[in-house]
Amino acid sequence: MTAQSLHSCNDFVIKFANVNGSGSASANELFARAVMRMGVPIAPRNIFPSNIQGMPTWYEMRVSGAGWLGRRGGCDLMVAMNPQTWDRDIAEIAPGGYLLYDSTKTLPRSRFRGDVVVLGLPLTELCNRAYTDPRQRQLFKNIMYVGALTALLDMEFAVVETLLAEQYRGKDKLLDANVNALKIGYDAARDDLPCPLGLRVERANGVGDKIFINGNNACGLGAVYGGATVAAWYPITPSTPVVEAFTGYCRKYRTDPDNGKARYAIVQAEDELASIGMVIGAAWNGARAFTATSGPGISLMQEFFGLAYFAEVPVVVFDVQRGGPSTGMPTRTQQSDLLSCAYASHGDTKHVMLFPEDPHECFTLGAQAFDLAERLQTPVFVLLDLDIGMNDSLCQPFAWDDQRRYDRGKVMSAADLAAGKNFGRYLDVDGDGIPWRTIPGTHPTKGAFFSRGTTRNAYAKYSEAGTDYVYNMERLRRKFETAKKLLPAPVIKRAAQPTRHGAIYYGSTSPAMAEACAQLAAQGIHVDLLRVRAFPFADAVSDFIADHDVVFVVEQNESGQLRMLLLTEAEADPKKLLRVLHYDGTPITARFIAGRITAALEARQAPPLPKVAP
Amino acid sequence: MTYFAKPKLLRPDTPKNALGYTRRDYEGAISSLCAGCGHDSISAAVVQACFDLDIQPHRVAKLSGIGCSSKTPDYFLGNSHGFNTTHGRMPSVLTGAALANRDLIYLGVSGDGDSASIGIGQFAHAMRRGVNMTYIVENNGVYGLTKGQFSATADRGSKNKRGVVNSDSPIDLVALALQLGATYVARGFSGDKAQLIPLIKGALRHRGPAFIDVISPSVNFNNHAVSTKSYDYVREHNDAVNRLDFILPRDPVEAAYAPGELRRVVQHDGSVLLLRKLKTDYDPSDRVGAMNHLQERHALGEIVTGLLFVDSTAESMHAHLNTVEKPLNQLGDAYLCPGNAALDALNASLR
Incomplete structure (x- = not known):
């Protein structure tokens, strides 16, 4: 152990460099869960290629006793299992950090660094000795390095063993083989390597009752709890798992116990246009329906979004954002669909958006989206991103109030119609801009209407009269004002001391923002925080901007899309809103945010340059 | 079809169906199409078919895309909910509606531009998906609302009103529907109501995707002397394989x-x-035979009409999806929401 090597307990970053499709994902997740079971918060992130087998993939895991769940950046311990990326993986290790590698094949000294602790284990050789089947040799190599890490990081072997026992319950043969591999790795490290390292995991109490799940699964679950019965979709990274999760949870919770029949319908459509078309048809016909997609799908669905907006059909769209434009970075994260969703489709449109910050909110806002869509009779977009969607994350456990009933909005029943209630599909009877609707098949002679994307009068009759058009557009504007009051309010966190500096952010920026705020406070820079949770913006957002001299708008896209929305929709002063933009496809870090805010404030405080005489 | 506003008063001897409805109860708004348009005859045939079948108008959902044909659902079944969707996308919206409520009767109306050009993908997938629907294409070979451009069903070599020759091969939607798995495939002619009405009735009572291509001349843009979609041309080249009589289960079969x-x-x-056979060798239960017959007659310049194929044992989309009998849009909270206890168990598995 060199004197300069890193020493840290429950606070480091470990990165696994693997080959895509080699079975490493489940081993890495096993390791993550073991740390979590020891009560230490973790924040793992998968960095994967748009590919099935053979390309490099990384699993980067932050261990943070303090509970910071944003990406930290850097790497203290590299598990280098991919020869293709060896050089860049070695270069990434922090000085004094550690390298665990497969030493079966001797590598020249020039391939290593002098300032990192090199830990070689002949994993391939150990595997070849223990197993004959080539696939097993590959898979168990992964379990072996988990065993080695258990020893190196001073973790409890029994915790990992228990996790395996849970995973392979009832499959004794598989369990034994896995435990055996774990033990081989553990023993080899303990016997031949300097255990424990300067980096250690120590049992703590930082996890509590939190759960570990990704946002895509949570969205799928939210759709089940939100009462969705129809899902139509087209496969696209990174949103495919939303519907896969919905399918799984539906099978579990929505299969009729008497006859095994499905209380749901899921259709894989021929493209994104058909997906949203089916969702619109189902919602028009009174079922709660959704699709899940990503940027390219949002582009394809534009025309239909306009129809749903104008015909006032309550659809829900989960947009798991990835890097754009065009095919962009399909397996990297961004918050760059904000504007294309906010004003989706031609003509004057405006759409409701919800911004969950983590899997917990993916569930709550995902379920609430269906109530909001039906109450407002308009599309509701739930915008998460790849970082939230595809990475397991610690979050508050799910809860549901069993007294809660779905808000189906203003739907006229057969009894209402029979009683002679005046029905005009686009008539603003309540003054809130939301008209009443009827579901097809309700009454033999009353309440039928013709839905269309063309202009119509308040009674849904085709009309090209300007007055009818204006009445309708003004009502839609009123409806949007009503929406502001129904949407989840922004979350404001005041700094410990009064300050003229604020920051506005949303979604996956949340954990990094919270950590940056703490880092800045430690430097004496205090920032009030406002997390936007919905669009249209609540009045509290404009008030927050008005209350501060400088407001940093922190987001993950190149053009500052949230800032643009704030300028037009909250009528903010452009000079006040300073951009903090991160858009290289990796999740934003606290270091980045704090660095940018510090630099910006320093630049503002620097005395102006003396004017040079002409 | 209602081209002129009709008086509200009815003669005492106006025929009523078993539900006590007159044909007027199945009509809609006044048509805005050109006088003599074939589409209005199709609307009238839909009205007659629904009247004869004693269908409750509100149990029908009528959906369409964009174009002259897609305007027509406004002109029939005024007590039915209708949805004039986007260009070429009626099939997906109808599919979604059918997913939400399996109990309604779904009538999709489209045109040759709507289904054979912009919407050919959605047309194809609705057929292969087994959606329980009647899909009528009002086929005139031209774009009417934009004043007479060729559509994808226009025959190669046919000339438009200004003498321009169409050099592209035509798409035969009937041939496609057969290949794609539609389980009721027919072609009719808006000028032959006696043939068309029973075809629509059979389709409305069919389980699965029922496709009817109706050649429907455009009086303004495609009814000229050299058109292959004109009234005269279709009458001269109409090659009907059979004549259909539709009999409700309650009615005696008088053969x-x-x-x-x-x-x-x-x-x-x-x-x-x-089915009264007009071609002794034609078997409407033989999909491959139907496809062959269609190609052979097409090569001779004939327009094959009649009930070309029917599979009365076919399953539809809801059977494939194994959905519950009760329409999904009528399931209450208790059937949909698993509740908090399930979440407690789920949370425990995520630690």
């Missing part, structure tokens, strides 16, 4: 035809399709 000339197909709901 006054010589044995061998009559084919009887019982649909899943007990309704009977009585």
Whole structure:
């Protein structure tokens, strides 16, 4: 152990460099869960290629006793299992950090660094000795390095063993083989390597009752709890798992116990246009329906979004954002669909958006989206991103109030119609801009209407009269004002001391923002925080901007899309809103945010340059 | 079809169906199409078919895309909910509607531009997906609302009104529907209501995707002397394979035809399709035979009409999806929400 090597307990970053499709994902997740079971918060992130087998993939895991769940950046311990990326993986290790590698094949000294602790284990050789089947040799190599890490990081072997026992319950043969591999790795490290390292995991109490799940699964679950019965979709990274999760949870919770029949319908459509078309048809016909997609799908669905907006059909769209434009970075994260969703489709449109910050909110806002869509009779977009969607994350456990009933909005029943209630599909009877609707098949002679994307009068009759058009557009504007009051309010966190500096952010920026705020406070820079949770913006957002001299708008896209929305929709002063933009496809870090805010404030405080005489 | 506003008063002897409705109860708004448009005849045939079948108008959902044909659902079944969707996308919206409520009757109306050009993908997938629907294409070979451009069903070599020759191959939607798995495939002619009405009735009572291509001349843009979609041309080249009589389960089957000339197909709901053979060699239960016949006659310049194929035992989309009998849009909270106890168990598995 060199004197300069890193020493840290429950606070480091470990990165696994693997080959895509080699079975490493489940081993890495096993390791993550073991740390979590020891009560230490973790924040793992998968960095994967748009590919099935053979390309490099990384699993980067932050261990943070303090509970910071944003990406930290850097790497203290590299598990280098991919020869293709060896050089860049070695270069990434922090000085004094550690390298665990497969030493079966001797590598020249020039391939290593002098300032990192090199830990070689002949994993391939150990595997070849223990197993004959080539696939097993590959898979168990992964379990072996988990065993080695258990020893190196001073973790409890029994915790990992228990996790395996849970995973392979009832499959004794598989369990034994896995435990055996774990033990081989553990023993080899303990016997031949300097255990424990300067980096250690120590049992703590930082996890509590939190759960570990990704946002895509949570969205799928939210759709089940939100009462969705129809899902139509087209496969696209990174949103495919939303519907896969919905399918799984539906099978579990929505299969009729008497006859095994499905209380749901899921259709894989021929493209994104058909997906949203089916969702619109189902919602028009009174079922709660959704699709899940990503940027390219949002582009394809534009025309239909306009129809749903104008015909006032309550659809829900989960947009798991990835890097754009065009095919962009399909397996990297961004918050760059904000504007294309906010004003989706031609003509004057405006759409409701919800911004969950983590899997917990993916569930709550995902379920609430269906109530909001039906109450407002308009599309509701739930915008998460790849970082939230595809990475397991610690979050508050799910809860549901069993007294809660779905808000189906203003739907006229057969009894209402029979009683002679005046029905005009686009008539603003309540003054809130939301008209009443009827579901097809309700009454033999009353309440039928013709839905269309063309202009119509308040009674849904085709009309090209300007007055009818204006009445309708003004009502839609009123409806949007009503929406502001129904949407989840922004979350404001005041700094410990009064300050003229604020920051506005949303979604996956949340954990990094919270950590940056703490880092800045430690430097004496205090920032009030406002997390936007919905669009249209609540009045509290404009008030927050008005209350501060400088407001940093922190987001993950190149053009500052949230800032643009704030300028037009909250009528903010452009000079006040300073951009903090991160858009290289990796999740934003606290270091980045704090660095940018510090630099910006320093630049503002620097005395102006003396004017040079002409 | 209602081209002129009709008086509200009815003659005492106005015929009523078993529900007590008159044909007027199945009509809609006044048509805005050109006088003499074939589409208005199709609307009238839909009205007659629904009247004859004693369908409750509000149990029908009528959907369409964009174009002259897609305007027509406004002109029939005024007590039915309708949805004029986007260009070429009626099939997906109808599919979604059918997912939400399996109990309604779904009538999709489209045109040759709507289904054979911009919407050919959605047309194809609705057929192969087994959506329980009647899909009518009002086929005139031209774009009417934009004043007479060729559509994808226009025959190669046919000339438009200004003498421009169409050099692209035509798409035959009937041939596609057969290949893609539609389980009721027919072609009619808006100028032959006696043939068309029973075809629509059979389709409305069919379980699964029922496709009817109706050649429907555009009086303004495609009814000139050299058109292959004109009234005269279609009458001269109409090659009907059979004549259909549709019999409701409750009605007696009066067969006054010589044995061998009559084919009887019982649909899943007990309704009977009585097919008088016009071509002794034509078998409407033979999909491959139907496809061959179509190609052979097409090569001779003939327009094959009639009930070309029917599979009365086919399953539809809801059977494939194994959905509950009760329409999904009528399931209450208790059937949909697993509740907090399930979440407690789920949370425990995520630690």
